[in-house]
Amino acid sequence: MVAPNPQSKLAGPSRPLGTPEIPQFFLPGGPGAGTYSPRLYGAATIHFGDKRRHVDEKRQVAFTVPLEAATRTVDWEGATAVDVKPGQLLKEPPAAGSGYLPLPKGAMELKSFTRWAKNFDRWLARTQRLDVPPKPDAPPDAPSAIGPKRGGVSVELVAIVWELA
Secondary structure, rough: OOOOHEEEEEHHOOOOOOOOOOOOOEEEOOOOOOOEEEEEEEEEEEEEEHHHOOOOEEEEEEEEEEEOOOOOOHHHOOOEEEOOHHHOOOOOOOOOOOOEEOOOOHOHHHHHHHHHHHHHHHHHHHHHHHOOOOOOOOOOOOOOEEEEEEEEEEEEEEEEEEEEO
């Protein structure tokens, strides 16, 4: 038997809509019944380049961060990589849920949401790395990973997504 989620008591019967400027989608899949939990979703294309090493590679990434009712700031350091690309997100729920957990106030304010999106861009530029072979003349302890090239982070979408848990 599964223990009840204490947050499910906070669930309401309908999805909190927020402001229309902030996109909302549903993640595909799920167990088929349960409560929808809000997450912040970010997707981007990262361009890595190093002429001296003949590296020119692009990588598509997507991450989610849980949004709790008390969330004021989003810490992308706790993000989880997901395989769902923006084109796979659903506009309608994939299954009937028993309710929706509340959205934090910031997820319904364009100013806060915009700040969260900018932080996603900065976090990607700081944390994403591509392993590359070391230069032939490099010392053994030389770094063998590079970050995105300057201007190499292209955010495609930051949105609220609902996940059926």
